[in-house]
Amino acid sequence: MVAKKKNAKSNLPSQKVLQELHMKMVRIRRFEERAGKMMEDGKIPGALHLYVGQEAVASGVMQHLSNKDWITSTHRGHGHLVAKGGEFKPMFAELFGRSTGYCRGKGGSMHISNMDLGMLGANGIVGGGPPIAMGAAFSNRFKKNKNVAVAFFGDGASNEGSVHEAINMASLYKLPCVFVCENNGYGEYTAQSRHQAIVDVADRASGYGMPGVVCDGMDVMAVYEAAGEAIERARKGSGPTLLECKTYRYYDHVGVRGMGLTYRTDEEVEEWKNKDAIEGFEKRLIQLGVMTKKKIENVHASVGKDIDEAIIFANESPYPMPEDLLDNVYNEET
Amino acid sequence: MSEAENKSVRELPYVMAINEGIKEVLREQKDAFIAGEDVAVAGGVYGYCTGLLDEFGEDRVVDTPISEKGIMGLGVGASATGCRPIIDLMFMDFVGECMDEIANQMAKMRFMFGGKATLPVTVLTMGGAGGSLAAQHSQSLEAWLAHLPGMKVVMPSDAYDAKGMIISASRDNNPVFVVLNKASLAMTMEVPEGSYEVPLGEACVRTQGKDLTIVAFGRMVHEAMASVEKLKAIGIEAEVIDARSVQPFDTETVVNSIKKTHRALVIHEAVKFGGIGGEISAQIQEEAFDYLDAPVMRVAAPFSPVPFSPALEKVYIPSSDSIVTKVKETLAL
Known part of the structure; x- marks a missing residue:
């Protein structure tokens, strides 16, 4: 069984869905662009792995999920949280290390999470998420609800043993789980061709006895459609799918311009930017008469305003107090 | 220990006290299950999972592949989302196979999430030398685990404590490693029937x-x-x-x-x-x-x-x- 390639079909989702997909992508893009600037301005401490370029993946998948569905994310996790319904204020506050952040300033970018939204955390460990998502999917099945768990991971993580074990167990138990590989062509600074001998990570699905699907991760419609099938399959108890989305990060592994390492060419980056998920989708929305140019501009302006307000909120928020340090190490409730 | 009073007491080996502890947990907590290598059909390599599958069924007594990262990840994900898993790690030496899930996920998730995640997971594992099982099946690695903020680690020395500590661990809202000892498996002593706790953190x-x-x-x-x-x-x-x-x-x-x-x-x-x-x-x-x-x-x-x-x-x-x-x-x- 070789992974099948998916292209978006012609039957369109509703206007509402199309507009929500667009909104999700714009919210992620603007959030990440500003976060990058804030990091460069020294407002955000620590490491920041930005999702710019990959917006179509999180948005297309999350469109099918409710707050009761679980996801696990990666070190590049802000986009997943935004698409899952994360609000800008507590997100920026968390990146700023403030007590009003989603994790009270204790997690930061690499551990940003929100249990109420079904987001089981970004993860500083490559390959850390899939075993947890498999466990959450087990929990759903155990409790006999109809919720699913989606594990996001990269081409780099696909080489981790933990991912192999998680996918095998999810397939063995036919768990309501979807494994979404965001293949952005690089494991940190090492090109895919230098870290694995295959081109399509989804080919590995046959080794687990489950479907593997490849889709264009720069086309939100293609992701939406492929993810929809995989999630529906999981929800009805038919087991997991390995969905690979071919995508690209415009920024460096860390930060915006990163450490200036010469591991890829400017031409390559420009080539992918020509396939930009948001620009391409906006053209289609106008062609389809779903949104006008003006309406699209309004979306960008209103998201930008929300971000301005969130940054003011984060900036004015207090840092955690020294006495907060030892809170939350253990659950003291009995 | 008040729960243990007024209960009939009989001689029980350590291994069967562990078995009773697991059974009490599965009886009293509907969200509890046990997962691990050889725990269901085979009844566990030490025998302490005997009878679990018959009493509690496939949904709650789960054979796993030999995949410690997966098994421990199952414990992390399932506990964070409302279950109270008992994870069986056959030999303590195998923590090396799943130390990321233990150290970076299980122990830290609550803290990293600002206190918004709770992981009531109990890990049973077998430590100790004495059976000529050599360098990879005989270690006592409790110091590795005790070094992790967010983790609780207990070492019941006898049958009474083994049963009571498994019950206490499963009622606790934190990850708890219950480190058992293979040299003690056959040691007998008086153990009460039914459920009772041995408090965690008390010598x-x-x-x-x-x-x-x-x-x-x-x-x-x-x-x-x-x-x-x-x-x-x-x-x-x-x-x-x-x-x-x-x-x-x-x-x-x-x-x-x-x-x-x-x-x-x-x-x-x-x-x-x-x-x-x-x-x-x-x-x-x-x-x-x-x-x-x-x-x-x-x-x-x-x-x-x-x-x-x-x-x-x-x-x-x-x-x-x-x-x-x-x-x-x-x-x-």
């Missing part, structure tokens, strides 16, 4: 004495108790404290004992260097220096992997004789 004075305090972990409690008899014969009265819990550690019980005896000896089966005994010795010197009449001493395994040959393994594991020797040294006899 227990096993025998009173005035001349020195012995703090022992896990099966070393039995070696310490055997040494007490030998010491009596030469006029020394040792007080033995079963630490029971490594993390959190009950410093208070130990310090109170030292205020009376003025001397202390810490005993564990793990290698001495970097073992938990170093931490306990340091705590004693921080909290009770003025009461000490002699340096705190340790009896532990030498800095070697666990050997295979019975001739070497016998030398490796601390014994009542090596404890007696060290006690005499501590008392300058």
Whole structure:
């Protein structure tokens, strides 16, 4: 069984869905662009792995999920949280290390999470998420609800043993789980061709006895459609799918311009930017008469305003107090 | 321990006390299940999962592939999302296969999420030497786990504690490692029927004495108790404290004992260097220096992997004789 390639079909989702997909992508893009600037301005401490370029993946998948569905994310996790319904204020506050952040300033970018939204955390460990998502999917099945768990991971993580074990167990138990590989062509600074001998990570699905699907991760419609099938399959108890989305990060592994390492060419980056998920989708929305140019501009302006307000909120928020340090190490409730 | 009162008591080996502890948890907690290698159809390699599949069924007694990262990840994900899993890690040595899931996910998730995640997961695992199982199936690695903020680690030395601590661990809202000991599996004692707790984080004075305090972990409690008899014969009265819990550690019980005896000896089966005994010795010197009449001493395994040959393994594991020797040294006899 070789992974099948998916292209978006012609039957369109509703206007509402199309507009929500667009909104999700714009919210992620603007959030990440500003976060990058804030990091460069020294407002955000620590490491920041930005999702710019990959917006179509999180948005297309999350469109099918409710707050009761679980996801696990990666070190590049802000986009997943935004698409899952994360609000800008507590997100920026968390990146700023403030007590009003989603994790009270204790997690930061690499551990940003929100249990109420079904987001089981970004993860500083490559390959850390899939075993947890498999466990959450087990929990759903155990409790006999109809919720699913989606594990996001990269081409780099696909080489981790933990991912192999998680996918095998999810397939063995036919768990309501979807494994979404965001293949952005690089494991940190090492090109895919230098870290694995295959081109399509989804080919590995046959080794687990489950479907593997490849889709264009720069086309939100293609992701939406492929993810929809995989999630529906999981929800009805038919087991997991390995969905690979071919995508690209415009920024460096860390930060915006990163450490200036010469591991890829400017031409390559420009080539992918020509396939930009948001620009391409906006053209289609106008062609389809779903949104006008003006309406699209309004979306960008209103998201930008929300971000301005969130940054003011984060900036004015207090840092955690020294006495907060030892809170939350253990659950003291009995 | 009030739950244990008024319950009928019978002699039970350690292995069956573990079995009863798991059964009580599965009976009383509808969100509990047990998952691990060979736990369902085979009943577990040590026999303590006997009868679980028949009583609780496939949904709650889950055979897993030999995939420790997956199994531990299952415990993390399922506990964070509303289940109370018991994860069976066949040998403690296998923590190396899943240390990321233990150290970076399970122990830290609550803190990293600002207190918004709760992970009520119990991990059962088997430590200790004595069966010629050699270097990869005999270790005592409790210090690795006790070093992790967010993790609780207990070492029941006998059948009563094993059952009660499994029940307490499963009722606790934190990840708890229950480190069992294979050399104790056949040891019998009186164990109550039904459910009862042995509190996590409380040491227990096993025998009173005035001349020195012995703090022992896990099966070393039995070696310490055997040494007490030998010491009596030469006029020394040792007080033995079963630490029971490594993390959190009950410093208070130990310090109170030292205020009376003025001397202390810490005993564990793990290698001495970097073992938990170093931490306990340091705590004693921080909290009770003025009461000490002699340096705190340790009896532990030498800095070697666990050997295979019975001739070497016998030398490796601390014994009542090596404890007696060290006690005499501590008392300058």
